[in-house]
Each structure stands twice: as structure tokens, then as C-alpha cells.
Amino acid sequence: MARSWTRLHEHLGRPMGRLTHGMIMDAVASKLGETDDLDWKKQLPTFVPKPGIWNEFAKDVTAMANTRGGLLVYGVTDDIEAVGIDLAEVNEQQLTQTLRNGVQPYLSGVDIVPLPAPGGGGPDFLIVDVTPSELAPHFQYGWEQKDKDRATFNAPYRVGSETFYMSEHQVARAYQERFSRQARAETALAELVQQAASVVLGESVPGCAWLVVAGRPARPVPRLVPAPRASQFRHEDVAVDPAPQPHVHAVAEPIGQSAADPVRIAVKPKPCGGLNAFEQGGLGLGTARQAGAMVELHHDGGVVVCVDLSHPMASQIGAALVDTWTLPTALGEAVAVIDAHRRRRLLDSTVDITAAIVADGNNGPDFRFIACGYGNGQPRAIERARQPLRVIPATTELPPIADDDVLQATGKELVEGLLHQFGINAH
Structure with a gap:
């Protein structure tokens, strides 16, 4: 590309x-x-x-x-x-x-x-x-x-x-850099997912299922791009919904004091689902659905998007209820946020993306992930769906130049990678 x-x-x-x-x-x-x-x-x-x-x-x-x-x-x-x-x-x-x-x-x-x-x-x-x-x-x-x-x-x-x-020593160094780069990229992406999961699960009620999406560019920010300032991440349009929908507006505050620190923002979804109406302030995840999402924007082009996929029934039945109605919208908008932040950081790189569904792992050996849909406006478990003990993360790559069709295809690939583990086809 x-x-x-x-x-x-x-x-x-x-x-x-x-x-x-x-x-x-x-x-x-x-x-x-x-x-x-x-x-x-x-x-x-x-x-x-x-x-x-x-x-x-x-x-x-x-x-x-x-x-x-x-x-x-x-x-x-x-x-x-x-x-x-x-x-x-x-x-x-x-x-x-x-x-x-x-x-x-x-x-x-x-x-x-x-x-x-x-x-x-x-x-x-x-x-x-x-x-x-x-x-x-x-x-x-x-x-x-x-x-x-x-x-x-x-x-x-x-x-x-x-x-x-x-020369010979330059070739040796180039090989060493190749293997180290690949190992660092895989480790860094996994760490983004693990760190975000620990934050949202640590501040949620037991049994909540969270979608954690992490994107990280395959190449670093070009040397031509000026160093960012925290003020650049305030009151700016972050993403365009790949549907497409109107711009998503963000108000963000940096974490920490240095330019190397990410920006983290709390998000409340609209009643119809999706990452709309970004809100400034703390995470506020003490009660499920009070603040149903979290976004991190990293200065190196990395992005983390977390969305609560469960509902209050989860704590009552001892299982993580995965809202399959919210999942496709959340993944689609997560991909859009990743692409928009990459453009803002002037990255022309492929972005490696991992999407995981996580829950508190200390719920006993019988703890399951249960796919949940809606009937007559009420949540209900989907009949004949598989109930896996864990959901394997889905991975994909976002190419350097992505139009709305590419964004939608990327989101759909991640949706299929997760929902197929429940025996459910993505729509």
C-alpha cells in the first residue's frame, strides 16, 4: 500500500x-x-x-x-x-x-x-x-x-x-534489530491489552465482560512529525464512525506529566450503543454502565478502546454476559478511533490490532462467557450458543490508507473472530 x-x-x-x-x-x-x-x-x-x-x-x-x-x-x-x-x-x-x-x-x-x-x-x-x-x-x-x-x-x-x-557488522546489527523489533511489537501490543484489562476490571462489578481493543503502529512516528503537546488532545474530533456518522467529539486529559504518557478519557455510550459523547474526568467505572467505555490515546500512535459488554444481570448469575448487540458497533468505532489517531500522528504505517473479551478470572471453575442478545428490548441469553471458558483474542491489520469500506471490513473481521467462538455468525 x-x-x-x-x-x-x-x-x-x-x-x-x-x-x-x-x-x-x-x-x-x-x-x-x-x-x-x-x-x-x-x-x-x-x-x-x-x-x-x-x-x-x-x-x-x-x-x-x-x-x-x-x-x-x-x-x-x-x-x-x-x-x-x-x-x-x-x-x-x-x-x-x-x-x-x-x-x-x-x-x-x-x-x-x-x-x-x-x-x-x-x-x-x-x-x-x-x-x-x-x-x-x-x-x-x-x-x-x-x-x-x-x-x-x-x-x-x-x-x-x-x-x-x-559491511558485515552492519548486517549483523540489522538482523538483531529485525528480531528485536518483532519481539518488542508483539510484547507491547499484549501489554496494552493486559494493562487496560486490569484497569477496567479493577473498577467494575464482578462478572462484567469488557471488550478491550488495542492498536499499535508497525512503524514508529516519522521523524518529520513534530513532538506532540498534551493540549493537542483537548476538544478535538477524534474519529469518524465508519457507518459513517457525525464526528465523535472528545475532551481528553493527559495521564502523567511527560509527553510519553498516554491520554485517557472516559466515555459514556448513548442508549443505542457505540462510543459517543466522550466525557472528561475520571474513569468512574464503579457501577456497570455508569461510564461504559474508556479510551487511551498514546503519543506513539497507539490506541486502546475498552467497552463494557455486560449488564447488571451478570453479577447475579455468576457468568460474563457478552452483549452481542453492542459488540459490532463498539468494534467498528474502535477501528475508526485507531485510524483517526494514526492520521493525527501522521503515521502511514500498518497498524496491528488485537481485540479481546475479558472478565474477572476469579469466579470459579464453572465461570462462563454467555452470548447475550435482546428480545422485546430485554436482554436474554442466545439459545444454542457456545459458552466458552475464555475468548481467544482476534487479531488483524489496518492498512496504511483506509477508506470507509476498509474500516468496516477491518471491524467485521474482528467481530467474526470473536463471535465465531460463541458459534454465532456476524451480521
Whole structure:
């Protein structure tokens, strides 16, 4: 998926979104120079095999993936003049095949975007958008001619506008960073869920079932994004319901004193369900349904959304009653909050999302999760539904650019992952 925040967005002062032909022309007019994440190219790449010569296209893409991602813009000279290219000569299959055959491990975060001039007038461009890879280091395979033709490979990376090749100790460090990054990401997401669950369960009546949704970006906030201030999270629109519905309005206060602390807000759902009418103040979760939700907005782009899925009957029957009527709405709006906060923090990263249903685990061996629906406006257990001892968390990924259809599909995937454990189909 193409990124939504690039060097061009930052230089031109544009909001997050897809690259446009006009943005390329504006960047050329302002003589934006090459950097480690921007490379102007006059001509389309060629693919004539020549022994002893690296494939420049594979080298350039791999170098950006191994650094922090970037844009290859074809149709602009080194002197930053827009000369354009012939889009009819672009062979996207050949470009992707070159990367598939010439780079290991496989590079999945590459998007090829043709940008024809509006109305057919003016130069056409081709954008190759490379995301920073979580699987770095990537190696470019090729041939060199020395005594006999032999296969060789290197791991290129960029420093400014120049490309260099990793030495042995740099490769070792890159591998160490890859494995550590993956482990940290999994641990951090699990900790978000566990910490939020301990807060809401610790301040709820026994037997309450809570939906806990945590989202965390796969990549950190870009260096181009200015450091946030706590005041930015006050009286601001946080999310758009993916239905869509009107903006959700939030009033938030930071937790703690430093910029690294999250913002936590208490939420009361409207009678029809969902995360509406955010309220400032403490959690106030002492009585079920007094304040039915909690949201945390983290400065690194992480989000936690907790929603009470139970009702007062839970404490009377010794089971966690899971309100399947509230669940889809809550998950849909949780995904919208995650996406909106990612946009506010200028993150063009995929976001890993985990959704869990939790309850107090000290209720004895016979404690069950019971799916609850509504009949004639009254809560009732759903007949023939499974009653699991625990609900396994559902996981998914939210892509970098998500419209309303993508948000709804992401929410539905999480709903299905949870409700199917009760033997219930998501609607």
C-alpha cells in the first residue's frame, strides 16, 4: 500500500493522503533536492542483463527499504526539471518480477503509481513508493564478472542522496534489530491489552465482560512529525464512525506529566450503543454502565478502546454476559478511533490490532462467557450458543490508507473472530 505521508507532503505542507501529479510539479518548481527518502530519475529503469553490473532498479528500491523508505520519481532530471516519461512503456509486471527475482527476502512494501498529467497536458510521472521494511536487511542479488561469472549479493542502504553497501557488522546489527523489533511489537501490543484489562476490571462489578481493543503502529512516528503537546488532545474530533456518522467529539486529559504518557478519557455510550459523547474526568467505572467505555490515546500512535459488554444481570448469575448487540458497533468505532489517531500522528504505517473479551478470572471453575442478545428490548441469553471458558483474542491489520469500506471490513473481521467462538455468525 502506498504511503500517505512522504518527503513531498512534509516539504509542501500538505495533509496526509495519496500523492498527486500536482504535488510532483510543485516539488519540482520549488527545487526540492534529493535525500535518503527521495530520488529523482530522468528515465525509466532498463532491464538488459549485463554481467558485472547491478540492476539499478533493484538496488535503488532495496536501499530505500533498508533505510527508512522513500520515493523513486521517474520523469525528473538530476537538475530537478520535469521532463516526464512515456507511461505506455511502463511494464509493471517486469518491475515487480525484477524485485521478486533479485531481492531477498521478498519486498512486499512497494507500490508502483503512474501519475498522468491531468487532461493529457504536461509531463507524466511514475512513482515507486517504498515503505521501510520490517524484514530488513534485504539483499540484492546480481552477477559480477571476475575470472568466471558468479552470483553475489549485497545489502544497499542510503545516506543522503548516496547509496552504500552494508559491511558485515552492519548486517549483523540489522538482523538483531529485525528480531528485536518483532519481539518488542508483539510484547507491547499484549501489554496494552493486559494493562487496560486490569484497569477496567479493577473498577467494575464482578462478572462484567469488557471488550478491550488495542492498536499499535508497525512503524514508529516519522521523524518529520513534530513532538506532540498534551493540549493537542483537548476538544478535538477524534474519529469518524465508519457507518459513517457525525464526528465523535472528545475532551481528553493527559495521564502523567511527560509527553510519553498516554491520554485517557472516559466515555459514556448513548442508549443505542457505540462510543459517543466522550466525557472528561475520571474513569468512574464503579457501577456497570455508569461510564461504559474508556479510551487511551498514546503519543506513539497507539490506541486502546475498552467497552463494557455486560449488564447488571451478570453479577447475579455468576457468568460474563457478552452483549452481542453492542459488540459490532463498539468494534467498528474502535477501528475508526485507531485510524483517526494514526492520521493525527501522521503515521502511514500498518497498524496491528488485537481485540479481546475479558472478565474477572476469579469466579470459579464453572465461570462462563454467555452470548447475550435482546428480545422485546430485554436482554436474554442466545439459545444454542457456545459458552466458552475464555475468548481467544482476534487479531488483524489496518492498512496504511483506509477508506470507509476498509474500516468496516477491518471491524467485521474482528467481530467474526470473536463471535465465531460463541458459534454465532456476524451480521
